[in-house]
Amino acid sequence: MPVREGIYGLLAEFNTPGELVAATEAAHEAGFRRMECYTPYPVEEAAVALRFHKNRVPLITLIGGLLGVTTAFLMETWICVWSYPLNIGDRPLFSWPAFIIPAYEWTILFSGLTAGFGMLALCGLPQLYHPLFNAPNFRNGATTDKFFLCLEATDPKFSIMETRAFLEQFSPASLVEVEL
Amino acid sequence: MATKSPMQDPVVDPMIDPRTGEYAVIAPGHNFNSVTRKIAGIVLTSNTPMGWFGGLAVAGGVATFLVVALTWLFLQGVGIWGVTIPGAWGFAIINFVWWIGIGHAGTLISAILLLFKQSWRNSINRFAEAMTIFAVCCAGIFPLIHVGRPWLAYWLFPYPSTMNVWPQFRSPLAWDVFAVSTYATISVVFWYIGMVPDFGTLRDRATLPAAKYFYGILSMGWRGSTRHWMRYETASLLLAGLSTPLVLSVHTVISFDFAVAAMAGWHTTIFPPYFVAGAIYSGFAMVITLAVPIRKFYHLEDFVTLRHLDNMAKVMLATGMIVGYGYGMEVFMSWYAASHWEFFMMWNRMFGPMGWAYWMLILTNLAIPLTTLWSRKLRVNALFLFLLSFVINTGMWFERFVIVVTSLYRDYLPSSWGTYRATKWDYMTFIGTWGMFTFLFLLFVRFLPMIPMSEIRMMLPQTKIRPGGEDAEKVIQETC
Numbered sequence: 248m249p250v251r252e253g254i255y256g257l258l259a260e261f262n263t264p265g266e267l268v269a270a271t272e273a274a275h276e277a278g279f280r281r282m283e284c285y286t287p288y289p290v291e292e293a294a295v296a297l298r299f300h301k302n303r304v305p306l307i308t309l310i311g312g313l314l315g316v317t318t319a320f321l322m323e324t325w326i327c328v329w330s331y332p333l334n335i336g337d338r339p340l341f342s343w344p345a346f347i348i349p350a351y352e353w354t355i356l357f358s359g360l361t362a363g364f365g366m367l368a369l370c371g372l373p374q375l376y377h378p379l380f381n382a383p384n385f386r387n388g389a390t391t392d393k394f395f396l397c398l399e400a401t402d403p404k405f406s407i408m409e410t411r412a413f414l415e416q417f418s419p420a421s422l423v424e425v426e427l
Numbered sequence: 428m429a430t431k432s433p434m435q436d437p438v439v440d441p442m443i444d445p446r447t448g449e450y451a452v453i454a455p456g457h458n459f460n461s462v463t464r465k466i467a468g469i470v471l472t473s474n475t476p477m478g479w480f481g482g483l484a485v486a487g488g489v490a491t492f493l494v495v496a497l498t499w500l501f502l503q504g505v506g507i508w509g510v511t512i513p514g515a516w517g518f519a520i521i522n523f524v525w526w527i528g529i530g531h532a533g534t535l536i537s538a539i540l541l542l543f544k545q546s547w548r549n550s551i552n553r554f555a556e557a558m559t560i561f562a563v564c565c566a567g568i569f570p571l572i573h574v575g576r577p578w579l580a581y582w583l584f585p586y587p588s589t590m591n592v593w594p595q596f597r598s599p600l601a602w603d604v605f606a607v608s609t610y611a612t613i614s615v616v617f618w619y620i621g622m623v624p625d626f627g628t629l630r631d632r633a634t635l636p637a638a639k640y641f642y643g644i645l646s647m648g649w650r651g652s653t654r655h656w657m658r659y660e661t662a663s664l665l666l667a668g669l670s671t672p673l674v675l676s677v678h679t680v681i682s683f684d685f686a687v688a689a690m691a692g693w694h695t696t697i698f699p700p701y702f703v704a705g706a707i708y709s710g711f712a713m714v715i716t717l718a719v720p721i722r723k724f725y726h727l728e729d730f731v732t733l734r735h736l737d738n739m740a741k742v743m744l745a746t747g748m749i750v751g752y753g754y755g756m757e758v759f760m761s762w763y764a765a766s767h768w769e770f771f772m773m774w775n776r777m778f779g780p781m782g783w784a785y786w787m788l789i790l791t792n793l794a795i796p797l798t799t800l801w802s803r804k805l806r807v808n809a810l811f812l813f814l815l816s817f818v819i820n821t822g823m824w825f826e827r828f829v830i831v832v833t834s835l836y837r838d839y840l841p842s843s844w845g846t847y848r849a850t851k852w853d854y855m856t857f858i859g860t861w862g863m864f865t866f867l868f869l870l871f872v873r874f875l876p877m878i879p880m881s882e883i884r885m886m887l888p889q890t891k892i893r894p895g896g897e898d899a900e901k902v903i904q905e906t907c
Binding site: 386 | 593620644647669892
């Protein structure tokens, strides 16, 4: 594993969601793109400020559901018609109305599993290590009562001095460099 | 409207919201930190209350009944139970339906009320979901041990066996396997996904290395990133949208086990809706059974307020009336259908040798709850609701007893009539599952966050955002 060097970004801490959203909005207007907010509960306004409007969770859930209904229905048809045909009072082998119920359940099973685990996968989780956990104050607040904005060093506009000065103007509760 | 203003009335209850006259969903004066401290403190404390150990010991003791009864069952076979012909479905199916019905309120609270944007559900949804999962665990035991050879229970699932034998997909019993296994899986996923952000909080607040490690693994490295939160919110909504038809379908499929059979007393189309309503009725009663002692013991009156109890009691009133309609319609149909067998079944159910069970059911499920729950005074009386919840769940158990036993024991052919008497092993198995349920629930309240912290934070006035952001302190002062 290569040795990690340099910094991940600048992390500004705010006490209220309003300050966070204002700073994020200003950062976007100033041209920053590689940035992220960290909050103890979902703040929709922060997502708007980050211009993060759409995600792919609904799409993969739909794919999961379609996969579930097809799998279950084809399996039942194959079993009842070809693999293990049972003649019960000469009723039709392809008795599709009865197949709907297990197919319905598997639609929900597959789409529920893709919604849950697909969401985690799209978020890149599980990821037990992250540079932000190195920041001294991050873990005291990000999951409890503080609101963070991180401008990342990979942004072309990032420069340690100027970005620090930019963030200072929002008078954050703290402003730290996050090491990689 | 003659709502009293708090200004004129000096003794007004601080828990009553002056704008609506209703009890508040969350006590005033909380902030992000106090909510987190209170809820995380229950889990992370190094000072486990003695009462918890006492409860765990009692519940564990009762759960050993289950271990003993199952051991004897595996040694001797289902002959030790009271099931026989014609009453081939006894306690096992009654208890299965009863437990799985209890689970349904958890999904209703976590999914259907989320879709309806009923934010009061936030503080009770986590432990209601836990209740669902443990109730499904208890329910699942019964069909597994009823199959006779539980070590071959995997034959229920479609898998390519060397015998080339497959499940019969036209049978409601096979549908049941799909419905219940899906229900259990999706409930666990929904519950776990809901806890991930709270595991992050616990990881960050834990002081013991073991706790940091344990919650750190469970949190999967959750760090509260806004992009993650948005995907998380979408996934929660989708899971809620998927759980809603699921929960309705599970008890519908279970009712098909009965309704598809050509048996007087079972063969009715009203079964699916009436089973679902009954399930929600008993499930809300169980949520109250659990919520009332927990809020008292852990001093959670700030989060589980009288508003929650009032709302749950209203849901019970509504579903109880649907159940009452179901009973009425069953009686009406047995007359209106002009079927000799149906008519006899209903007469026998009401006035036959087991008629006492029917009247017990009417008393506990309809007469007591549906007269008292109209009173708001009683709906906000925690002790009354706690006692009533036991009455309702007794009634719901008798409902299943009446449906299963009184339809079976006197069927078409009088020469094959019999009776049904549960044995001590039946009772021990059933009582043992109460112990197992309580045991699991006590472990849950000790080791997992029983109230979703992130969702409670969202209900606080501090979340309001005004343009500019600097007047946030003012917002807090105004709204508190």
